[in-house]
Amino acid sequence: MSLSAQPLRLKTALKTYPHTRMLKSGELTDPAVELIFEDVEPIHRAFAPMARRQVYDVSEMAIVTYLQAKAYGKPLVLLPTVVAARFQQGCIIHNAQRGKLDVGSLACKKVGVRAYSQTTGMWVRAILAQTYGVPLEQIEWVTIEGAHLEEYREPPFAHRAEAGKQLLPMLRAGEIDAAILGNDLPDEPGLEPLIDNAAAADREWYAQHRYVPINHVVVVTKELADTQPQAVHAVYDLLCRGKAAVAAENAGKPDKLLFGYDALRGPLEETLAYCEQQQLLPRKLSVDEIFADSLDILGDAAR
Structure with missing residues (x-):
């Protein structure tokens, strides 16, 4: 040029x-x-x-x-x-005011995520499955949006919430047991990370994966x-x-x-x-x- x-x-x-x-x-x-x-x-x-x-x-x-x-x-x-x-392990939260929830008791629970295809959701699920042995297909994944690609169809263990629903109000009301959020993580009493010592857990993940x-x-x-x-x-x-x-x-x-x-x-x-x-x-x-x-x-x- x-x-x-x-x-x-x-x-x-x-x-x-x-x-x-x-x-x-x-x-x-x-x-x-x-x-x-x-x-x-x-x-x-x-x-x-x-x-x-x-x-x-x-x-x-x-x-x-x-x-x-x-x-x-x-x-x-x-x-x-x-x-x-x-690092992603602090991105799944639960409502501690409704009782303690941990990775070992996620099976058969409802977990909300903006879209099943959301990247943060993918990473949290990968870590839950690989690091903690959580059976992903035994969780009911509740979404409020579809994928960015119109062709994509969610798997049968994911379903869409009613129109107009939002994750944080659903979590506060007990309509879902946990929620995955990214940049919109709340700073609110009672809404706490599901994974204890998430920062330390992230450091362990990084030590294994190196990225x-x-x-x-x-x-x-x-x-x-x-x-x-x-x-x-x-x-x-x-x-x-x-x-x-x-x-x-x-x-x-x-x-x-x-x-x-x-x-x-x-x-x-x-x-x-x-x-x-x-x-x-x-x-x-x-x-x-x-x-x-x-x-x-x-x-x-x-x-």
Whole structure:
């Protein structure tokens, strides 16, 4: 691209994090692209339009939404970037005012989650099953929304609550026994984590798995990847520079921003296995199939 050429304007949906702030403020730029940011709050409202209709050129997306989109043949390309990750064991709560509940007594209980396909729900279920031996299919999963992918159908042990119902009022009223929440976890007396010492339990999980559970990644449209590969390379480079800008403040902490094929391979393999076990995918996916979409564009730059 010549220096006189105009940058390619890309419609973009990214939440403001420390590592994306400089991209959104214009402090970090690339001559090949201009990111035109859409104001989407909360960011998960961007996921269904992107998965279904590719309304953005570049978008943040929950990892389960992306994997379902890939399995259903949607024209999206994953960039090997994690922009949001968190430890999950504090995300399942119960109403302690209605009596003590623990992981050993979840069978035959009702657990609410925004959608069965919600990424936080997937991670909590994976941890319940793998770490604590909870029989997931013996729990009644109560949802208030459908999946971001219209084609997806929930398994028979999940059902939708009545229209208009919300998780916290249902939990307070005893209509559900526990609820899985993410960024909307309440600070309310009586609503307590189901897993005792969740932070310590998360540290043990990390010691075994060596990564922080992935919440959100970044995708681009296949059209952009096919027609403007240099723009895709520029977007990835900007994201890398955003991560580098906050490296000092994150030093010594578990890396929540996994970048590159090598760093993502193991975590994605486990994520795929959990999704398959929970009946979230209509077909088997491999990490190699996922990476193949961007490997020719990014190559050694994303190792």
